[in-house]
Amino acid sequence: MYSKDVTAQNPWFIQESDLSAATTAAHETQFALANGYRSLRGESPFCPAQYPGAFYAGLYDKSEAAVTELVVCPNPLPFRVYVDYDEVLVGKKGASQYTRVLDMAQGVVSSWLTYQAETGSRLTMKSDRYVSRANRHRWAERWEFRADNFSRRIIIKIAIDGTVLNNAQHPLDAVKHLEVTDRGRLDVGAVSGIFLHARTRDSGVPIHEGEVLLCPDGEDSLKLLLCRPLAERVEAVYELHLEQGKPLVLYRLGFGQAVLGKANTEIGLKEGLSDFISSGYEAELSAHRTVLAQFWEDADIQISGDDRAQRALRFNLFHLSACANPLDNRVSIGAKGLHGEGYKGHVFWDTETFMLPFFIFTQPKTARSLLSYRYNTLQGARENARQGGHKGARFPWESADTGVEVTPPWGVDYAGHLVRIWTGEQEVHINADITYAVLKYLQMSGDRLFLLEQGLQILLETAQFWASFAQWNPERQRYEIRNVIGPDEFHEHVHNNTYTNYLAAWALQKTRDLVHQLETEDPDSLKNILDRARVTRTEVESWMEVAEKLYIPMDKERGLFEQFEGYFKLQDIPITEWDKNGMPLWPKNLDLRRLNETQLIKQPDVVMLFAMIGEEFSQEVKIKNYEYYEKRTMHKSSLSPSIYAMVGLGLGKHDHAYEYFIKAAETDIVDNQGNTSHGLHAANAGGTWQSAVFGFGGLSIDRDGTVRIEPWLPPHWNKLRYSFYWRSVRLIVEVQQELCKVFSDTPLNIRSGDREYRASQEGVEIPRKI
Amino acid sequence: MYSKDVTAQNPWFIQESDLSAATTAAHETQFALANGYRSLRGESPFCPAQYPGAFYAGLYDKSEAAVTELVVCPNPLPFRVYVDYDEVLVGKKGASQYTRVLDMAQGVVSSWLTYQAETGSRLTMKSDRYVSRANRHRWAERWEFRADNFSRRIIIKIAIDGTVLNNAQHPLDAVKHLEVTDRGRLDVGAVSGIFLHARTRDSGVPIHEGEVLLCPDGEDSLKLLLCRPLAERVEAVYELHLEQGKPLVLYRLGFGQAVLGKANTEIGLKEGLSDFISSGYEAELSAHRTVLAQFWEDADIQISGDDRAQRALRFNLFHLSACANPLDNRVSIGAKGLHGEGYKGHVFWDTETFMLPFFIFTQPKTARSLLSYRYNTLQGARENARQGGHKGARFPWESADTGVEVTPPWGVDYAGHLVRIWTGEQEVHINADITYAVLKYLQMSGDRLFLLEQGLQILLETAQFWASFAQWNPERQRYEIRNVIGPDEFHEHVHNNTYTNYLAAWALQKTRDLVHQLETEDPDSLKNILDRARVTRTEVESWMEVAEKLYIPMDKERGLFEQFEGYFKLQDIPITEWDKNGMPLWPKNLDLRRLNETQLIKQPDVVMLFAMIGEEFSQEVKIKNYEYYEKRTMHKSSLSPSIYAMVGLGLGKHDHAYEYFIKAAETDIVDNQGNTSHGLHAANAGGTWQSAVFGFGGLSIDRDGTVRIEPWLPPHWNKLRYSFYWRSVRLIVEVQQELCKVFSDTPLNIRSGDREYRASQEGVEIPRKI
Secondary structure, eight states: OOSOOOOTTOTTEEEEOOOOTTTHHHHHHHTOEEOSSEEEOOOOTTSOOSSOOEEETTOEEOTTSSSOEEOOBOBOOOEEEEETTEEOOTTSTTEEEEEEEEETTTTEEEEEEEEEOTTSOEEEEEEEEEEOSSSTTEEEEEEEEEESSOOEEEEEEEEEEOOOOBTTTOTTTOBOOEEEEEEEEEEETTEEEEEEEEEETTTOOEEEEEEEEEOTTOTTTEEEEEEEEOSSEEEEEEEEEEBTTBOEEEEEEEEEEEOOSOGGGOOOHHHHHHHHHHHOHHHHHHHHHHHHHHHHHHHOOEEETOHHHHHHHHHHHHHHHTTOOTTOTTOOOOTTTTSOSGGGGOBOHIIIIIIHHHHHHHOHHHHHHHHHHHHHTHHHHHHHHHHTTOSSOOOOSSBOSSSSOOOOSEEEOTTSOEEEOOHHHHOTTHHHHHHHHHHHHHHHHOOHHHIIIIIHHHHHHHHHHHHHHSEEETTTTEEEOOSBOOSOTTSOSBSSOHHHHHHHHHHHHHHHHHHHHHHHHOHHHHHHHHHHHTOOHHHHHHHHHHHHHBOOOEETTTTEEOSSTTGGGSBOOOOOOBOTTSOBOOOTTOOGGGGGGBSOBSSOSHHHHHHHHGGGSOHHHHHHHHHHHHTTBOOOSTTHHHHHHHHHHHTTOOTTHHHHHHHHHTTTTTTTTSOGGGOOOHHHHHHHHHIIIIIISOEEEOTTSOEEEOOOOOTTOOEEEEEEEETTEEEEEEEESSEEEEEESSOEEEEETTEEEEEBTTOEEEEOOO | OOSOOOOTTOTTEEEEOOOOTTTHHHHHHHTOEEOSSEEEOOOOTTSOOSSOOEEETTOEEOTTSSSOEEOOBOBOOOEEEEETTEEOOTTSTTEEEEEEEEETTTTEEEEEEEEEOTTSOEEEEEEEEEEOSSSTTEEEEEEEEEESSOOEEEEEEEEEEOOOOBTTTOTTTOBOOEEEEEEEEEEETTEEEEEEEEEETTTOOEEEEEEEEEOTTOTTTEEEEEEEEOSSEEEEEEEEEEBTTBOEEEEEEEEEEEOOSOGGGOOOHHHHHHHHHHHHHHHHHHHHHHHHHHHHHHHOOEEETOHHHHHHHHHHHHHHHTTOOTTOTTOOOOTTTTSOSGGGGOBOHIIIIIIHHHHHHHOHHHHHHHHHHHHHTHHHHHHHHHHTTOSSOOOOSSBOSSSSOOOOSEEEOTTSOEEEOOHHHHOTTHHHHHHHHHHHHHHHHOOHHHIIIIIHHHHHHHHHHHHHHSEEETTTTEEEOOSBOOSOTTSOSBSSOHHHHHHHHHHHHHHHHHHHHHHHHOHHHHHHHHHHHTOOHHHHHHHHHHHHHBOOOEETTTTEEOSSTTGGGSBOOOOOOBOTTSOBOOOTTOOGGGGGGBSOBSSOSHHHHHHHHGGGSOHHHHHHHHHHHHTTBOOOSTTHHHHHHHHHHHTTOOTTHHHHHHHHHTTTTTTTTSOGGGOOOHHHHHHHHHIIIIIISOEEEOTTSOEEEOOOOOTTOOEEEEEEEETTEEEEEEEESSEEEEEESSOEEEEETTEEEEEBTTOEEEEOOO
């Protein structure tokens, strides 16, 4: 315990040696632990939380908030230690040797501190914490105390805090979503602890939190002194008897649940904790590790020769994986993961476009569950379409529990003026993004059951929406999609956004193709699905007219897609300066309120198509467009650099790829956007994975469905190793500077350059042209 | 507003330029404002309170606490400013030019801060706060805002916080005394604000807090955005419209009451605030200043040539005066004033022995009210006597609202072991201390009504107690008082403590003398008083036997009073080292657990007699004893140095007097005891006044009742000026190095050396031998 056998060099570890007021909130995101069901932001055991955050996936409430939001739930983490009544806190004079380490391999956060009280008594402490990925209601801490120079009791206080608010730091947006219905002492057999019951004020969801303290040394060592129920909080105070030099261990076992949906999913707190006490801390930790080991087996990417990139990449995979729960298809992943309150826990295109590829390629079951969330919110999506006067299903730009649009229509600026937010009405591309993810999942998994049960219906209903949303322009004899916002949010109210129109037409086409295919293979099922979707067979064919005549603006002479109609006529202001990280600086004398009058863009828009369905375009077209748009991209979204890295690598553009990749990979580990405190940049985490695998790893799927590998490594990388699933076949790709080797647990033809190779368990070598 | 026209040189000002986690709580004591009825600890307007503390004098509650304690009441002070939604806090990167000044002449705390938000918007703020000494329910703030480089709204949040606990930082002793009964928005005519009602859980005292915000520029400038009732807290959020460069003023008017005793003392919050709104901030400030100006007129002590001493002295007078309310004789002053939770707000001998002389000599009405508190708690004191099997009234060592002993009989050490606290049983000298204060008050004020209504009865009932408490020792043929603790708490369970026995005998004698006097002057009243006290005339005479035969241990050969029987036989360990401030260090190899086996003492015990009734002793006796005991005093009480300074000066001992005086005067201004955070060292504040007036000022009253002036000034002082009341005659003493001048608004004979002088309005010169 007392020798911190960790080093900053180990790329499985994230280490913190200091906590200041300026960094605490961001570190709470970095050290958050979650299992897709619940999350606990990374409150240091030796410092009260700055932004306390206990969340349950899918638990939303509105109350006085502008729109429904993910609820900050009662915080079960407060734990205070008192040496001779002197409160142990990092930052106080007596505190030394503070270290906190997230071990991503184990899914455990360990913290160390030595504290010398004013009386001179010196205590050394270690705390380990996990949130179980095996039994998702469970979380636990193991504490170890050593009295260095005294033999006496110390005092410990635990609490469950229901006074929490959402947006607590914001003067206007702070909202109370909880009503604490009961709290007090909890006895589970001979073991004591505390409980707190609450309920969301609008949505009425019961939340139960309980925790107990156990000391293997028995009752003589740990004694409950008092339980203090306060209005919305409960505290229990214990004494722990220490003998000088003799380490004492304490376990804190926690159990929590939010009873979403039907009440019969409720497990009694006592029952839940009793079972946990029976199995114990170590057994649960072992089960948790087993799940996590399987995750790393499936999803780890190894980079030799670059610990910085290796650690940052794993950081993203660890936290992104913590947001998903394959067993609950009523929930998806918000833009900030389960790691903070940012974007109100709402689900955006981020999930399907940036995060899902990671899950599709490494954890197909989880991917399926995440897509089912969209299926389960179809009713809301239908309502959105109907409200806009359209047919079919229109998925919301911001989604919560029902699929009904929850983008706030109005924001408030600093001056208090209402600012119209148009994304809810105009960022319709979300519908094509979901189609893309469904099709990508179907392609990679070959999951026919999902196709029949949910996938095709999603495609049909969104296709129906597109067909009714596109407008026929009789003058130009073309279909148009007007008044939209593409991925680049610098430009609103644009017409015929290439990204949107291209993907919409592609979606209509792909959906029709699937219908044709199924008509041959399983006409009964098709009929059934069409009925469920309220789509006629004739209607499907009629979509082809729309798909074919949907206008894609293009400068054919230059071979350039026009981001939207009229974009090329906008002011073309060159970017001439970059910061030390290679990120563009705003051109001088630019009026930031009139960005919409320039060709400067926030993030890839046309180029985004190449990232998603690159197989549809020739290299020549891709290169021309990439070169044009990259010069005009300000990278003002965390989603931007990873996409440019990935697409660029596929086009032989290696110059900035590593810088883009590192920028993306380190977004939250170094807080380079300055808002890690609000939560994980979850889309960026997925984008980082895509840069590594699709970019450096060179993985793509040709139009004929063949796996293609075209890797490239930065010069200082010795090896890149990644794996993925192709229709239940597991492939491992090992790329070195001189050669690439592909292993497959079932023999499979793959392609690289213009050659095909037969991958097998023994591996096949693909020569590399460096 | 924007030029801080204050300097650290002005001895009316206490200034703070920084707030760190380590100093915040102590500064909250230093900047506390109070009016004897209520107090508000000095929460900085730009930093949340570390130890929030709103108190009402006399408002005690027990609930789960070990003994009844002064209740930490709902905090009405939280005020947050947000610039472009960025919270203004001292210590954040954008904060600069923070200054806080307590202007002791005005009784106003002013705070300045400039804050630059992350958006670049820069705001300069000034806040003034007072707690009115005129209308004691009222407190107020005046805010001034200037937007330096923007024209836009800012956001303001006010709150009343009922989540407060007593001893909130302590794991075991934290206690919830309040139940919040209601809270919400308060509209007073067109003016909006918030209110919170609470009630103490055991004692059932209703507490009402309300506050409103007013902007003289009208409704366009200040707008209530929302009122947020939380479980035990209420918040209101306003927007304030600023125009660049144009200062905007805001008033916050607060009204609070704790309804002690009969409910018909209750004033409606709305009524109270409505009246305050009608009169306004400035009128109330003016009334407050008038009261304070009168206080300084009566009580100020001017020191020329030593700003450090001047400021520190005023600091003590300002804060001590803030603790007393001449209009409420149900309350007294706790050991920590109204400034913190220390000593649970209990009243000790500190009040009568250390603080009362200040009030008796400068504010006789307040002194009378404080003594009436003892009269009003006689019933409890009688119960204490009866419980011990004694007659009369035995005032408690620690007193709260009823006079019943509230010293906790047990404490708990770090190890959790119960530790017996004997002071409640054994520090009986409190009864003689009260007698001393009553007699001193009567002597100085000549307040016959008080004598008849309350004073004599207090004396009679405590005398009755002494007579029954003293034991006859037939073997030695003497009365003894056994098993006590004197002022020096290093020694417990001692017999015949000189201080106790001497004062008890003196009290008996003085009481009998008063009875004799009254028998001549007003026999009817005497009879009535004796009846009320349940004391017979014969009984009074019988006390003389006790007074005369009460044993005072003394080494007659050396002319030394023995602190208690056997003291001289204890180990005599010399003090050989002093710290840089001249304070003694513990002798080496001393076992601190066996202090009781040594002659080392905590604070003056025998010497305390000279401070109180010095006229009873010859100079020779005083010098001998002073010299003996000073060498053995560790000064481990804040009450010690000021007494040695004062007594020493009367004996011509000038060597350490200034150091002792400064040490005492600066106790809380520099936090030299390290616990200013717990509250004011109120007794020390009184002791500081005594050192200045009785010590340097040389004021005493001869046995024949003549005012005596024997001043001495430290060499670097140019002048000392103080004033006091002698039976409604106001005297002013101006001491310079070469001469001393005494003014009296009514001609009066005074004495200095062996000469008499006639003081008058024109002043009389007293030559000084330097």
